[in-house]
Amino acid sequence: MTASAPETDAALPEEFVRIARHFRPLAGPGALGLSDDAAVFAPPPGRELVVSADAMVQGVHFLPDDPPDLVARKLLRTNLSDLAAMGAAPLGYLLTVSVPRGTPDAWFAAFAAGLAADQAEFAIPLLGGDTTSTPGPVSLSLTIIGTVAPGAALRRNGARPGDGIWVTGTIGDGALGLLAAQGALEDPDGYLAGRYRLPRPRLALGQRLAGIAHAAMDISDGLVQDLGHLCRASGVGATIEATLVPLSKAAARADRLPLCLTGGDDYELLLAVPPGAESALAAAAQATGIPVTRIGAVASGAAEVRVIGHDGAPLALSRGGWSHFG
């Protein structure tokens, strides 16, 4: 008798079957069919690399009954949003998936279908990864790789007094969408839950902001907290006006302004743009169809974020944003 390593999928350990069936079709040329120890590819010549990694855990970053395809797409899109914030173009990604034993094949099929949809939308391949079991909740991690022209990466640390503070899209839909998805907020047409589950990485705009924005980041932990990060990195303060913060119709209807200003999951861009670049910003917004709105200005002094309310007085906000250990 021999210890055979059979050729048919049916006799291979289940993890290899699942990788072959669901993930291999997603693999780019450099991924070597996901059947080697690593991916190999030549980076685009004359470009810098931009890399970022994010984890998502069931029960923390997504709900147990969120559809697997949307979970996959959100994981990919939150990472793409980091590339957008750096002004980078996506190149590919690596993925690790830890799921309970007994997770049905249909879960993998749906998860992979979500990835396939977004790979097509954003023109990126899977480069590699790992599939393991876990005795706990589904735990996902994704590393995104992108490229940018040398020296053109958008940083958080370039904001200067006098710059306008700008945001893309609308703010607060993600936090409200979580409530809606939990059944704690009315959401008749599902718009808010959709915004929570499927962020829109602002890649097209981000790649046009070199020479326009002094500083940029994506808003993932709440507008006020993330603006605080940008201010600290730049050594400046900022004042924003609550009435200027763009809200969707659904968010305006919900009338939960403090949550919109501090809740997470926006995945919009936060920009510091000097007055002289505002027309270029407007042109970039028009070219990409991504709306931008000026919500305040950078000030000199301590890295403090002041939020002016409807009555012209500073707003008291009870939380600065989302933290995993707060």
Added chain:
Amino acid sequence: MTASAPETDAALPEEFVRIARHFRPLAGPGALGLSDDAAVFAPPPGRELVVSADAMVQGVHFLPDDPPDLVARKLLRTNLSDLAAMGAAPLGYLLTVSVPRGTPDAWFAAFAAGLAADQAEFAIPLLGGDTTSTPGPVSLSLTIIGTVAPGAALRRNGARPGDGIWVTGTIGDGALGLLAAQGALEDPDGYLAGRYRLPRPRLALGQRLAGIAHAAMDISDGLVQDLGHLCRASGVGATIEATLVPLSKAAARADRLPLCLTGGDDYELLLAVPPGAESALAAAAQATGIPVTRIGAVASGAAEVRVIGHDGAPLALSRGGWSHFG
């Protein structure tokens, strides 16, 4: 009152404090202090990129009472082992860490100390990552980035009939070490548990194997199963002789040959080397101090792995290796 984003660590959400305190000192120049949306760096000119990602889950890949510094080092080293198997030189890594709320600061300190030790040993920086909470077990994921000369990456699919099958180091210590760490096997000097907890990625040898090895991979899921993968990728079969498989003194003493041949966690290299390159292989082994042993040969025909026992008859092995979903 204002919604302030204070400048002092003490008032920041705990995750930012921990990133700043424990992980920022590990960050390389391209990581931008781990305080931007992504890392930015110029890839070494004229090299191809090699990337791989692995996940490790508490209770699956490591034991709940394994020291955090050794868990960190094993995570890094298993990924470095993938680079070694490709003949690549490491460039840096990204890390995601999901831990239960209430995980003590000392856990992070020890985890980071382990990373620091191995960053010094392997001369690589942290490039980025993410820290989140989880309601489940500690879940870790690491993406390694390396480089290789164009076209020089070692693949699994190049083995040809007549090649010798070679392994580095000794086989089976990892699987025995898991038993030892669980108290199920005597391990008076802790050698086996040490081999389980702290693999030795064979980077120095791997980087000398271009033009020598027809095929290479690292042994992570068990010698027989992984040799099966190599055979399938190459479209060949293989016969190995159990008496030729190098065992450590501790493994020989344990007298658990089937487990050594099929157990996981070796992180040694498995090579297919043509007879004409054996002297070059020996020179590479001598130059790096990494022993290599010929354990069998590649054969034409079906992708079947035959293991010949001490008596010259094929060995019956009850399992082909480790699978997460088998």
